[in-house]
Amino acid sequence: MTSDKINRIVILGSGNLATPLAKSLKLAGLEIIQIYGRTEKQAKILANRLNTNYTNDLSLINPKADLYILCLSDDALLEAIGKIKLKDPFIVHTSGTTPINIFGNKFSDYGVFYPLQTFSKEKEIDFINIPLCIEANTANNEERLLTLAQKISKNVLPINSDQRKILHIGAVFASNFTNYLYSISKELLAEHNLSFNLLKPLIQESALKILDNHPEDAQTGPARRGDDQVIEKHLHHLKKHPEYKNIYKLFSKLIKDKYADQ
Amino acid sequence: MTSDKINRIVILGSGNLATPLAKSLKLAGLEIIQIYGRTEKQAKILANRLNTNYTNDLSLINPKADLYILCLSDDALLEAIGKIKLKDPFIVHTSGTTPINIFGNKFSDYGVFYPLQTFSKEKEIDFINIPLCIEANTANNEERLLTLAQKISKNVLPINSDQRKILHIGAVFASNFTNYLYSISKELLAEHNLSFNLLKPLIQESALKILDNHPEDAQTGPARRGDDQVIEKHLHHLKKHPEYKNIYKLFSKLIKDKYADQ
Numbered sequence: 001m002t003s004d005k006i007n008r009i010v011i012l013g014s015g016n017l018a019t020p021l022a023k024s025l026k027l028a029g030l031e032i033i034q035i036y037g038r039t040e041k042q043a044k045i046l047a048n049r050l051n052t053n054y055t056n057d058l059s060l061i062n063p064k065a066d067l068y069i070l071c072l073s074d075d076a077l078l079e080a081i082g083k084i085k086l087k088d089p090f091i092v093h094t095s096g097t098t099p100i101n102i103f104g105n106k107f108s109d110y111g112v113f114y115p116l117q118t119f120s121k122e123k124e125i126d127f128i129n130i131p132l133c134i135e136a137n138t139a140n141n142e143e144r145l146l147t148l149a150q151k152i153s154k155n156v157l158p159i160n161s162d163q164r165k166i167l168h169i170g171a172v173f174a175s176n177f178t179n180y181l182y183s184i185s186k187e188l189l190a191e192h193n194l195s196f197n198l199l200k201p202l203i204q205e206s207a208l209k210i211l212d213n214h215p216e217d218a219q220t221g222p223a224r225r226g227d228d229q230v231i232e233k234h235l236h237h238l239k240k241h242p243e244y245k246n247i248y249k250l251f252s253k254l255i256k257d258k259y260a261d262q
Numbered sequence: 263m264t265s266d267k268i269n270r271i272v273i274l275g276s277g278n279l280a281t282p283l284a285k286s287l288k289l290a291g292l293e294i295i296q297i298y299g300r301t302e303k304q305a306k307i308l309a310n311r312l313n314t315n316y317t318n319d320l321s322l323i324n325p326k327a328d329l330y331i332l333c334l335s336d337d338a339l340l341e342a343i344g345k346i347k348l349k350d351p352f353i354v355h356t357s358g359t360t361p362i363n364i365f366g367n368k369f370s371d372y373g374v375f376y377p378l379q380t381f382s383k384e385k386e387i388d389f390i391n392i393p394l395c396i397e398a399n400t401a402n403n404e405e406r407l408l409t410l411a412q413k414i415s416k417n418v419l420p421i422n423s424d425q426r427k428i429l430h431i432g433a434v435f436a437s438n439f440t441n442y443l444y445s446i447s448k449e450l451l452a453e454h455n456l457s458f459n460l461l462k463p464l465i466q467e468s469a470l471k472i473l474d475n476h477p478e479d480a481q482t483g484p485a486r487r488g489d490d491q492v493i494e495k496h497l498h499h500l501k502k503h504p505e506y507k508n509i510y511k512l513f514s515k516l517i518k519d520k521y522a523d524q
């Protein structure tokens with residue numbers, strides 16, 4: 001049985017997501033009563049920043065919270081759920097990929113609280129614009145999570161497990177793979193003693209462009225123009241990097257095909 | 263023979279680059295005395311915005327400019343250079359890929375004025391932070407171009423033809439291919455009635471992150487964590503899109519390999 005209003009929260013995790021999430025919740029007036037971390041050191045660092053308690057022992061989780069938020073990697077998540085001994089907790093995970101029914105056999109109040117963003121411990125981030133994707137096992141629990149989420153973000157929405165999986169896949173393409181392309185470009189420049197700083201205005205502008213334009217309309221470059229001469233020259237220059245050459249070939253073909261009729 | 267100070271400029275081109283460049287130069291106090299466009303319509307639109315003259319006939323280019331800036335696609339560039347009948351002009355192109363010696367047989371004062379950015383006619387852009395990569399056939403001409411470029415940007419640097427080619431390849435990875443990844447994510451979301459707007463905060467943050475972090479350090483996601491279970495689930499979901507599945511597989515493998523020792 002759970003009370004309706006969420007005030008007291010335990011955060012399970014002390015990493016890239018746990019850190020900014022716990023801070024945002026505390027700033028919004030919620031009480032973070034405990035941090036659980038797999039190592040005492042990490043748990044302590046975050047707990048000290050929040051002036052709260054910590055543990056690295058799942059059997060010592062404070063049983064008096066209104067909500068338990070699991071900010072753990074997908075592997076650690078399953079293990080933690082197995083080991084938690086709380087009586088009737090309201091418990092949520094924050095994973096893009098894990099379905100809600102991972103809780104179903106063990107708990108009766110549960111849900112998902114998935115922030116669609118990339119997090120680093122070092123980088124401060126405001127939750128106000130981050131889409132918070134909410135799912136819960138009952139309408140009442142969904143309502144409680146939506147109310148909580150709206151205290152830290154103006155971009156809160158109910159999303160089911162199938163939709164969340166698609167959002168996660170979209171995020172991998174739009175963020176993780178994009179960042180990897182940044183790495184490639186940095187490496188290519190470095191080989192010729194050119195600073196990655198030179199590409200930063202371009203990277204920012206490319207991201208800003210899609211705020212007001214469809215990415216289909218924002219597409220530029222040799223493949224978009226069907227400029228085979230430039231493509232061939234670039235491929236020739238990439239011969240030292242067969243894997244980057246592969247990426248260049250694959251993307252150029254797909255972009256050319258996409259715009260072939262235009 | 264050319265005079266030293268650049269005041270009067272003819273812009274050859276009326277497209278994505280010509281439009282913002284001509285506007286920036288005029289705002290900085292330069293005189294845009296003529297626009298050449300391949301079609302009269304396009305040339306007229308830009309000329310009207312700048313309150314200047316236009317032509318669509320290369321034989322009618324005004325011979326009295328201090329500088330001719332070719333803002334043409336690589337194909338059109340070669341053709342235009344062949345047809346230009348000017349006597350001893352100071353002439354530059356704006357291409358990332360075309361070497362400076364494309365001018366060598368015909369002209370005696372020439373160079374390259376390459377802005378490292380993605381341009382759209384519709385989107386206003388300030389040149390102030392755009393890297394302007396300058397190359398010229400003599401030290402004096404280089405100096406003249408650097409002085410001109412510094413009137414519109416605080417990010418001006420001499421770059422030779424080999425370096426410029428690498429910058430262009432880097433830009434294709436960091437901007438063109440990145441934008442294509444945005445398109446893929448949009449398409450995947452749309453198939454499940456999810457708005458691309460949901461990914462926009464993530465896309466912005468991913469670009470902002472690399473201003474203060476190396477992209478190697480900013481890498482997140484299932485492949486970075488070596489989370490094969492999530493990768494397999496995502497690949498399964500992409501089975502309707504073999505080409506996107508290929509990209510997912512290729513990137514995940516390369517990212518996993520890159521971080522295998524960490």
